[in-house]
Amino acid sequence: MSETSTTLIAVSGSGRHQGRSSNIGRIVARMRKQPGTIVAGAFIVVLFFTAILAPLLAPYDPTQVNFDNILEPPSAQFWLGTDDLGRDQLSRLIFGAQIVLIVALGAVVVAALIGVPLGLIFGFNGGWWDRIGMRFIDMAQALPGMVIGLTVVAILGRNIIILMFAIGLIGASLFARMTRAVVLVERNKLYVEAAEVAGLPRRQIIFGQILPNLVGPIVTQGTVFLGSAIMIESAMSFLGIGLSSDIPTWGAMLSLALDNQAVAPHLTWPPGIAIVLTVLAFSVFGDGLNDALTGERRRLPRLGLRLAQAEEERAARAAVPTVQAAIGADTSSSSGAQPVLVAHDVSVALAMPDRTQARIVKNVSITVAKGEIVGLLGESGSGKSTFARAVLGMLPPGTWLATGSIRLLGEELAHRRESELAHIRGTRMGAVFQDPMNALSPVHSVGMQLTEPLRLHKAMNRAQARARAIELLERVGVRNAASRLDDYPHQFSGGMAQRVAIAMALAADPELLIADEATSALDVTTQAQVLDLILDLRDEYGLGVLMITHSLGVVAETCDRAAVMYRGRIVEDSSVETLFHDPQHLYTRSLLAANPANAESSGRLATIDGELRMEIDRQLDAFEADEAGA
Amino acid sequence: MLKLILYRLALAVPQLLLLSLFVFFLTYLIPGSPAGAILGAAATPEGIARLEAQLGLDRPWYVRLGEFYAGLVRGDLGNSYISGRPVVELFVERIPATASLILAGMLVAVILGLALGIMGGTKPGSIRDRVATAFTSVSMSLPEFWVGIVLLLIFAVQLRILPVVSYVPFDVDPFGWARGLILPSIALGVGGAALIARQTRTAMASAMSSRYIDSLTAAGVPRRRVVFRYSFKNALVPVLASTGLTVSIMLGASFSVEKVFSFPGIGALMIRSVTGKDFAVVQGGVLLIAIMIILINLILDVSYGLLNPKSRPS
Numbered sequence: 001m002s003e004t005s006t007t008l009i010a011v012s013g014s015g016r017h018q019g020r021s022s023n024i025g026r027i028v029a030r031m032r033k034q035p036g037t038i039v040a041g042a043f044i045v046v047l048f049f050t051a052i053l054a055p056l057l058a059p060y061d062p063t064q065v066n067f068d069n070i071l072e073p074p075s076a077q078f079w080l081g082t083d084d085l086g087r088d089q090l091s092r093l094i095f096g097a098q099i100v101l102i103v104a105l106g107a108v109v110v111a112a113l114i115g116v117p118l119g120l121i122f123g124f125n126g127g128w129w130d131r132i133g134m135r136f137i138d139m140a141q142a143l144p145g146m147v148i149g150l151t152v153v154a155i156l157g158r159n160i161i162i163l164m165f166a167i168g169l170i171g172a173s174l175f176a177r178m179t180r181a182v183v184l185v186e187r188n189k190l191y192v193e194a195a196e197v198a199g200l201p202r203r204q205i206i207f208g209q210i211l212p213n214l215v216g217p218i219v220t221q222g223t224v225f226l227g228s229a230i231m232i233e234s235a236m237s238f239l240g241i242g243l244s245s246d247i248p249t250w251g252a253m254l255s256l257a258l259d260n261q262a263v264a265p266h267l268t269w270p271p272g273i274a275i276v277l278t279v280l281a282f283s284v285f286g287d288g289l290n291d292a293l294t295g296e297r298r299r300l301p302r303l304g305l306r307l308a309q310a311e312e313e314r315a316a317r318a319a320v321p322t323v324q325a326a327i328g329a330d331t332s333s334s335s336g337a338q339p340v341l342v343a344h345d346v347s348v349a350l351a352m353p354d355r356t357q358a359r360i361v362k363n364v365s366i367t368v369a370k371g372e373i374v375g376l377l378g379e380s381g382s383g384k385s386t387f388a389r390a391v392l393g394m395l396p397p398g399t400w401l402a403t404g405s406i407r408l409l410g411e412e413l414a415h416r417r418e419s420e421l422a423h424i425r426g427t428r429m430g431a432v433f434q435d436p437m438n439a440l441s442p443v444h445s446v447g448m449q450l451t452e453p454l455r456l457h458k459a460m461n462r463a464q465a466r467a468r469a470i471e472l473l474e475r476v477g478v479r480n481a482a483s484r485l486d487d488y489p490h491q492f493s494g495g496m497a498q499r500v501a502i503a504m505a506l507a508a509d510p511e512l513l514i515a516d517e518a519t520s521a522l523d524v525t526t527q528a529q530v531l532d533l534i535l536d537l538r539d540e541y542g543l544g545v546l547m548i549t550h551s552l553g554v555v556a557e558t559c560d561r562a563a564v565m566y567r568g569r570i571v572e573d574s575s576v577e578t579l580f581h582d583p584q585h586l587y588t589r590s591l592l593a594a595n596p597a598n599a600e601s602s603g604r605l606a607t608i609d610g611e612l613r614m615e616i617d618r619q620l621d622a623f624e625a626d627e628a629g630a
Numbered sequence: 631m632l633k634l635i636l637y638r639l640a641l642a643v644p645q646l647l648l649l650s651l652f653v654f655f656l657t658y659l660i661p662g663s664p665a666g667a668i669l670g671a672a673a674t675p676e677g678i679a680r681l682e683a684q685l686g687l688d689r690p691w692y693v694r695l696g697e698f699y700a701g702l703v704r705g706d707l708g709n710s711y712i713s714g715r716p717v718v719e720l721f722v723e724r725i726p727a728t729a730s731l732i733l734a735g736m737l738v739a740v741i742l743g744l745a746l747g748i749m750g751g752t753k754p755g756s757i758r759d760r761v762a763t764a765f766t767s768v769s770m771s772l773p774e775f776w777v778g779i780v781l782l783l784i785f786a787v788q789l790r791i792l793p794v795v796s797y798v799p800f801d802v803d804p805f806g807w808a809r810g811l812i813l814p815s816i817a818l819g820v821g822g823a824a825l826i827a828r829q830t831r832t833a834m835a836s837a838m839s840s841r842y843i844d845s846l847t848a849a850g851v852p853r854r855r856v857v858f859r860y861s862f863k864n865a866l867v868p869v870l871a872s873t874g875l876t877v878s879i880m881l882g883a884s885f886s887v888e889k890v891f892s893f894p895g896i897g898a899l900m901i902r903s904v905t906g907k908d909f910a911v912v913q914g915g916v917l918l919i920a921i922m923i924i925l926i927n928l929i930l931d932v933s934y935g936l937l938n939p940k941s942r943p944s
Binding site for chain 1 (some may be wrong): 645648649656657659660661667751753755766768770771772773775776779780782783787788815840841842844845846847848850851852853861863864867874876878879881882883885886889891900901903904905907909912915916919920923927937938939940
């Protein structure tokens with residue numbers, strides 16, 4: 001229960017301007033739902049206590065040389081053994097935690113103190129400040145951190161403060177970059193402009209308004225960098241350019257382990273494992289903190305749900321033959337023409353995050369005859385595109401075909417294996433989708449993509465496929481087809497790209513074309529041209545077309561028949577003539593009334609307002625209740 | 631393409647200029663003087679003055695700056711304060727070892743990283759994605775030198791199937807060279823693999839959910855081909871864009887790997903020069919490493935142009 005409410009707040013994303021205390025409470029509440037973050041947090045707490053209580057916890061003085069117990073393996077006396085000077089490894093490990101945390105925390109503070117002001121300056125001033133400043137940051141980030149670190153040590157020498165500074169300098173560019181990004185977002189927000197208009201001095205705007213919004217990202221960045229700082233400190237100590245070697249550090253311990261590897265292999269494990277666990281803990285905790293702050297959740301669907309899905313799919317598959325028997329009679333009688341597509345009682349289920357499932361397509365039946373253009377009309381979210389994907393066998397993850405049968409040219413497609421479907425797609429049905437600019441891969445030439453179905457399904461060789469591709473491009477109205485074959489999609493306009501997509505869909509002579517909002521993203525003139533093309537192709541090849549659209553105009557201009565979809569259901573299925581002149585369903589009537597093309601020039605445009613929608617929903621609810629009862 | 635290369639080269643010039651200036655003035659940041667730092671606490675003022683004269687540090691900065699750039703143009707970075715040998719020569723003889731290590735490490739990183747990234751990115755949220763992601767997170771937290779020490783302990787000290795001292799020059803014994811690179815390249819490559827895997831996973835997941843995947847699938851292109859031919863090439867664009875950073879990180883990591891496997895490489899020279907206060911070598915090393923990184927980024931930028939038609943100037 002509380003889980004759903006936190007998600008909602010996160011989605012609305014208004015967290016930033018509310019009270020700080022409630023913010024922290026919410027972040028903590030979110031983090032408590034991330035088991036990994038809790039474990040990492042607990043580890044960090046234990047580590048800090050170990051570091052603080054090191055003098056009490058360590059059984060020996062970590063610097064105590066003891067020549068009687070050199071390189072001893074772990075024993076009851078020395079739990080982790082001793083090194084080449086007889087120093088107790090457990091004590092050195094515990095004090096090492098203290099050193100590494102002090103250095104890493106110091107480095108984070110240094111990195112923030114250098115990076116945040118730089119980021120503020122670049123982000124707020126913009127212009128040349130930003131351009132030149134960011135060049136420096138880029139260059140600093142391109143250099144290996146180790147090179148920056150050893151340069152600082154070479155110049156300034158070796159002590160704990162210099163080490164903090166060296167590591168902090170490595171991380172400063174991260175903080176600068178992050179701060180700049182936040183400032184760029186924040187400075188364009190309304191409240192900063194308002195403060196500027198109200199005459200607040202610039203400095204006050206930066207410190208009073210922007211800084212509080214930076215706290216979250218800085219803390220996250222700090223946590224993540226803490227892990228890196230520990231890694232860098234260890235590497236530098238290992239290389240002998242960190243702290244002096246008698247100070248117990250995990251890196252220096254590993255350096256000794258390397259030297260004495262042949263005689264004392266036990267020295268290798270504890271410091272290494274300590275570094276790995278510490279770095280891992282900070283990175284997991286940092287990620288969790290980031291998720292909690294931004295309200296993002298990377299939760300994946302639970303396994304239980306998938307099992308339920310598999311079971312349901314199996315049941316639906318088993319039911320297909322009975323469904324087929326039931327529809328055997330009525331398809332042949334529907335019209336004279338032979339049907340290309342017969343979908344019967346198709347339902348699609350969607351897995352919800354709370355372990356329930358919802359039907360997003362409900363008992364849809366639709367028939368497309370040869371040479372017929374059937375419209376599937378509906379508003380966004382009505383389930384029309386999901387239905388198209390069900391026909392194609394391309395349902396997105398988390399959804400599945402729950403009931404029904406889909407027959408293409410008499411052949412059942414429901415629950416077929418992907419490998420079998422791959423051959424049916426392209427040769428018997430093709431599809432064109434919305435947004436032509438993304439319909440083709442941007443890094444492959446148009447020719448390569450267009451020849452793909454030709455070479456696969458028509459077994460053409462490269463030269464044959466190229467020749468046929470040119471013919472196809474010419475057929476769909478691309479000029480200079482031969483020279484455009486080697487062009488890339490970004491060199492085409494939207495309308496031309498969609499023509500290419502149509503050519504690709506029809507390359508292997510399918511009998512059904514599914515056009516899913518194929519013209520919605522195009523301007524009106526181009527839209528008309530592409531629709532004309534589809535009509536021509538229909539006439540030429542006798543294609544059956546399933547035209548999925550939200551546009552009444554498209555239906556009126558191109559379709560022979562249309563089905564209206566609402567809330568996952570077909571509420572009306574009739575000829576276009578009947579649909580426009582004698583609509584049966586209240587939703588259809590309301591939809592037609594709301595068509596701007598029909599609006600009287602003087603009167604107000606009718607809309608489907610809340611009240612009307614409630615009435616439509618009431619009718620549909622009653623129908624569904626009836627159906628469930630029957 | 632030539633235009634792109636020239637443009638990138640032109641951009642690199644001010645970068646180099648700025649960098650060399652910065653590197654030149656590094657010695658002026660040393661508290662006291664380099665000579666004082668070399669001689670240590672027991673140094674007498676006369677001793678410091680003598681060493682400064684000997685190293686040419688007593689002349690005014692503008693004379694030294696002019697000399698520095700005159701040398702730079704001739705490919706001369708001065709001589710080591712300690713051995714007196716030319717700095718460039720010291721680095722050149724060590725480049726083969728470091729280059730072998732980085733190339734071999736990169737090979738491991740690319741193969742492992744792409745495999746893990748594709749494994750997770752083609753099916754985000756699946757069990758195999760979780761396995762790949764967990765592996766990536768852990769590898770990200772592994773210090774490369776510790777991985778090296780553990781590998782050395784297992785394969786060289788205990789099982790004795792691979793040599794402890796790794797580097798054999800290629801021209802001496804190509805087989806020994808390859809054999810010696812196995813463990814160091816794994817130690818170095820695991821961390822790089824994690825970086826590449828993360829990038830690839832994200833890029834692959836976003837490529838897989840793109841519209842063109844739908845178009846190709848709907849045209850009957852089998853999934854395997856869609857994944858490896860189309861999604862993969864699209865995913866490579868952002869992955870390649872971040873490879874410069876990966877190489878740079880691996881170069882930094884190679885320093886400690888070189889120590890573990892006693893590689894006579896650039897890292898070992900740099901560390902020795904830092905502890906020995908041989909500023910001329912440190913200075914020259916920083917500049918050479920920066921030049922190398924600028925060059926690598928240049929090559930990557932050009933290959934990026936080959937991969938991504940949109941970034942080609944028309």
